[in-house]
Amino acid sequence: MIERLRTALREFGLPRLLIAAFLFILFAVAVATHMNLSGLVSDCITRVARNGILVLALLPAIQGGLGLNFGLPVGIVCGLVGCVISLNAGVSGVTGLVLAAGIGVALAIPAGLAYGWLLNRTRGQEMMVGTYLGFAIVSGMSIFWLLAPFQNPTLVWAIGGKGLRTTLALTGIYDKILDHWLSFTVAGVTFPTGALVAFGGLCWLTWLFFRTRMGITIAAARSNPRFALAAGISDERTRIQATVLSTTLGALGIIVYSQSFGFVQLYTAPLLMAFPAVACILIGGATVTRSTIGHVIVGTLLFQSILTVALPVTSQVIEGDISETARLIIQNGMILYALTRLRNT
Amino acid sequence: MKGVSLAVARGEIHAILGENGAGKSTLMNILFGMPVIRETGGYGGEVLLDGVPVRFESPSDAMRAGIGMVHQEFMLLPGFRIAENIKLNREPAKPTLLSPVLGHGLDRVDFTRMRRDARQALDRVGLGIDEWLPVSGLPVSHMQFVEIAREVDKENLKLLIFDEPTAVLAESEAERLLGAMRAFAERGVAVLFITHRLDEVRAAADRATVLRDGEVVGQPDPRTTSVARIAELMVGRPAAPVAARRAFEAARDVALRVENLSVDMPGEPVENVTFTVSRGEIFGIGGLAGQGKIGIANGIMGLYPASGRVELEGQPFQLNRPREALERGLAFVSEDRRGVGLLGEESVELNIALSALEARGRFLRPFPIAALQPLDHKSLRRHALAMIQNLDVRTTGPAQQVRRLSGGNQQKVCLARAMTLEPRLLFVSEPTRGIDVGAKARVLEILATLNRVHGVTLVLTSSELTELRAVCDRIAIVYRGRIETILPPDAPDAAFGLAMAGESAAA
Numbered sequence: 001m002i003e004r005l006r007t008a009l010r011e012f013g014l015p016r017l018l019i020a021a022f023l024f025i026l027f028a029v030a031v032a033t034h035m036n037l038s039g040l041v042s043d044c045i046t047r048v049a050r051n052g053i054l055v056l057a058l059l060p061a062i063q064g065g066l067g068l069n070f071g072l073p074v075g076i077v078c079g080l081v082g083c084v085i086s087l088n089a090g091v092s093g094v095t096g097l098v099l100a101a102g103i104g105v106a107l108a109i110p111a112g113l114a115y116g117w118l119l120n121r122t123r124g125q126e127m128m129v130g131t132y133l134g135f136a137i138v139s140g141m142s143i144f145w146l147l148a149p150f151q152n153p154t155l156v157w158a159i160g161g162k163g164l165r166t167t168l169a170l171t172g173i174y175d176k177i178l179d180h181w182l183s184f185t186v187a188g189v190t191f192p193t194g195a196l197v198a199f200g201g202l203c204w205l206t207w208l209f210f211r212t213r214m215g216i217t218i219a220a221a222r223s224n225p226r227f228a229l230a231a232g233i234s235d236e237r238t239r240i241q242a243t244v245l246s247t248t249l250g251a252l253g254i255i256v257y258s259q260s261f262g263f264v265q266l267y268t269a270p271l272l273m274a275f276p277a278v279a280c281i282l283i284g285g286a287t288v289t290r291s292t293i294g295h296v297i298v299g300t301l302l303f304q305s306i307l308t309v310a311l312p313v314t315s316q317v318i319e320g321d322i323s324e325t326a327r328l329i330i331q332n333g334m335i336l337y338a339l340t341r342l343r344n345t
Numbered sequence: 346m347k348g349v350s351l352a353v354a355r356g357e358i359h360a361i362l363g364e365n366g367a368g369k370s371t372l373m374n375i376l377f378g379m380p381v382i383r384e385t386g387g388y389g390g391e392v393l394l395d396g397v398p399v400r401f402e403s404p405s406d407a408m409r410a411g412i413g414m415v416h417q418e419f420m421l422l423p424g425f426r427i428a429e430n431i432k433l434n435r436e437p438a439k440p441t442l443l444s445p446v447l448g449h450g451l452d453r454v455d456f457t458r459m460r461r462d463a464r465q466a467l468d469r470v471g472l473g474i475d476e477w478l479p480v481s482g483l484p485v486s487h488m489q490f491v492e493i494a495r496e497v498d499k500e501n502l503k504l505l506i507f508d509e510p511t512a513v514l515a516e517s518e519a520e521r522l523l524g525a526m527r528a529f530a531e532r533g534v535a536v537l538f539i540t541h542r543l544d545e546v547r548a549a550a551d552r553a554t555v556l557r558d559g560e561v562v563g564q565p566d567p568r569t570t571s572v573a574r575i576a577e578l579m580v581g582r583p584a585a586p587v588a589a590r591r592a593f594e595a596a597r598d599v600a601l602r603v604e605n606l607s608v609d610m611p612g613e614p615v616e617n618v619t620f621t622v623s624r625g626e627i628f629g630i631g632g633l634a635g636q637g638k639i640g641i642a643n644g645i646m647g648l649y650p651a652s653g654r655v656e657l658e659g660q661p662f663q664l665n666r667p668r669e670a671l672e673r674g675l676a677f678v679s680e681d682r683r684g685v686g687l688l689g690e691e692s693v694e695l696n697i698a699l700s701a702l703e704a705r706g707r708f709l710r711p712f713p714i715a716a717l718q719p720l721d722h723k724s725l726r727r728h729a730l731a732m733i734q735n736l737d738v739r740t741t742g743p744a745q746q747v748r749r750l751s752g753g754n755q756q757k758v759c760l761a762r763a764m765t766l767e768p769r770l771l772f773v774s775e776p777t778r779g780i781d782v783g784a785k786a787r788v789l790e791i792l793a794t795l796n797r798v799h800g801v802t803l804v805l806t807s808s809e810l811t812e813l814r815a816v817c818d819r820i821a822i823v824y825r826g827r828i829e830t831i832l833p834p835d836a837p838d839a840a841f842g843l844a845m846a847g848e849s850a851a852a
Contacts, residue, residue: 213715214717224687226685230648231699231700232703
């Protein structure tokens with residue numbers, strides 16, 4: 001009996017248990033202090049839908065044997081370029097969003113190919129290379145945002161008329177267009193149906209993908225490169241395929257994120273975006289070498305809920321704000337924990 | 346190992362002979378206190394050194410007691426200089442100001458003495474190179490001598506063990522090594538010398554012990570016993586009853602023609618091998634470990650860089666293209682089950698299907714884009730169940746993880762994968778390594794059925810001569826990367842023994 005409990009605990013993972021317990025305590029305090037519980041739950045769901053695709057973007061990279069894709073900003077900036085181009089053209093509504101997504105994906109594919117090529121040349125250090133490439137690309141794009149010939153006066157700095165602003169409001173263009181689509185409220189809890197459908201749909205498509213010929217070979221090459229070679233699979237190719245998929249999902253992820261957030265954030269905003277996403281998938285139970293759609297969903301739910309609930313709850317109990325501190329401890333602690341387990345997998 | 350006794354006198358060179366798996370390395374590991382012995386259950390019996398019973402818990406115990414070992418794989422630090430390697434962890438040192446406080450770890454290394462000592466040791470083994478060179482970049486033979494020099498430098502050396510020291514050396518270098526060995530013996534050091542080169546035993550050893558299946562089968566006097574007799578002792582099993590033999594004319598109906606094949610496989614290099622395999626034949630490849638027999642199949646299948654000319658049923662075949670090999674109807678069951686043969690994390694059914702799925706597009710449902718064709722679970726499951734029944738794979742079901750199966754059942758899964766490819770020519774390497782007796786028989790039976798009933802041409806590589814002689818039509822013995830000779834399975838034991846030792850011309 002005790003043995004079975006122990007195995008169950010090991011399978012669920014101690015860190016996940018602690019985080020779930022922490023979340024439970026936060027909710028308990030929220031109830032005890034008579035906070036607006038339905039509002040909190042609404043916020044949680046909104047943030048899950050907002051961040052989910054960025055977390056999902058990490059899955060193909062893990063399945064492809066590239067570890068945690070700290071180079072997620074490569075995909076993110078592609079999505080941002082898509083947004084800015086569609087905004088500059090003044091296309092709004094669904095058409096604008098689709099245009100942004102189309103351009104984002106069109107850019108993410110070649111970017112993913114190049115990123116994958118780079119990772120094949122730096123085998124064994126994918127995570128470090130990804131981190132540095134992410135930093136480099138965000139800085140490089142900062143120059144691009146300043147110099148690119150965008151003319152639309154709503155986008156560029158009011159004084160001087162050159163260079164994009166750091167934050168572009170989407171109000172009246174496609175602000176929350178997915179979140180509001182078919183949105184409904186039950187018992188005070190609002191569901192951002194469109195964004196949830198986008199997240200769920202992409203999860204389903206990714207799940208399907210890993211059941212196709214290409215998906216199976218990607219996972220097989222990750223699982224055993226020598227086996228793959230013997231089966232006539234080039235693992236350099238499958239690694240590039242995985243990188244392209246991850247980068248493309250990153251581009252789509254930031255577009256869904258931006259419409260839900262209501263702003264397109266440029267310059268250094270994408271710099272650290274990979275880290276919370278990585279923490280999410282790890283809290284969900286993924287390891288550096290193996291993950292599933294379930295890990296993506298559970299992890300996003302746990303981590304984003306904590307972020308949402310911790311701020312209002314802790315400010316009720318303690319003077320001052322510790323939610324940012326808690327976020328950093330959980331986020332980076334989780335990444336560290338996953339890396340310590342790397343050798344055992 | 347069971348009931349092995351042997352004695353080595355001071356100043357004597359004692360050779361230990363035996364096939365792979367005869368227990369030579371186990372014996373040496375016991376003498377050198379390697380932890381693997383304790384971890385796998387320890388040993389019974391006694392080791393006496395200078396008449397005193399000893400029991401070494403670790404190699405450093407053994408070293409303190411005066412036992413040195415020259416390993417088959419080099420234990421050298423490539424980035425360090427030769428002298429530093431020789432003196433590693435035994436550096437001559439002078440105390441510094443800090444060492445009274447912080448211990449000997451902060452003593453200053455006396456490089457002048459280190460160089461002088463290293464020079465002396467190198468001179469003794471007859472290696473005239475600069476002791477200040479880094480080890481990386483040295484030719485393998487020189488590394489071997491550096492290893493020996495390190496052992497020489499230990500002052501209290503009583504017993505020196507050489508584990509196949511000449512395996513990596515050329516003829517003339519081997520000669521020099523034997524010279525160095527004799528010099529040790531003259532200084533009163535006892536030498537244990539593991540080898541499978543029979544001529545060296547005759548040239549250098551004072552006494553010899555032949556091991557087979559963990560037992561001493563004879564202690565022939567190397568000076569008077571003929572090489573053929575020693576070879577017979579080593580192989581020494583009665584040939585298994587040979588099934589009805591079929592005559593194969595090499596010229597007619599050639600399935601595979603290999604000309605001047607060289608394969609760059611670490612540890613198993615192949616040099617300029619030429620042979621042909623007839624359609625419907627079971628062609629065996631045997632030989633001792635490290636001689637290159639494993640490299641042949643790996644090279645043709647494109648797993649290691651290969652060069653040469655290969656023809657498949659009369660058509661030229663492109664080497665170094667694993668994909669082409671599969672598409673042309675070849676299949677391979679690798680000797681490295683865990684490394685190459687299986688996806689341990691994945692299910693039995695996926696392991697069975699994957700090669701055929703990738704190379705032949707089987708078990709997929711139609712979809713406009715070929716790469717995105719979804720898996721057809723139903724047909725996959727049906728095929729996997731049939732294979733499991735057919736090959737008698739003991740599993741809880743097709744969805745079980747492959748790494749949870751026993752070795753024999755894993756091997757059956759490997760065979761099932763190769764059979765799913767429906768090959769015309771199947772390479773099978775070490776099919777019975779590490780599996781139990783019952784599964785062994787079953788695996789050989791499956792191979793025989795494949796050949797006799799389904800007409801698949803087989804190239805069977807194995808370290809087990811008995812196994813080859815039981816199923817093959819012809820057996821090639823590989824020695825130092827070349828085919829020494831091709832023998833019928835009913836050739837005498839001595840012929841096989843001599844061929845494996847590279848001396849078939851003398852027979």
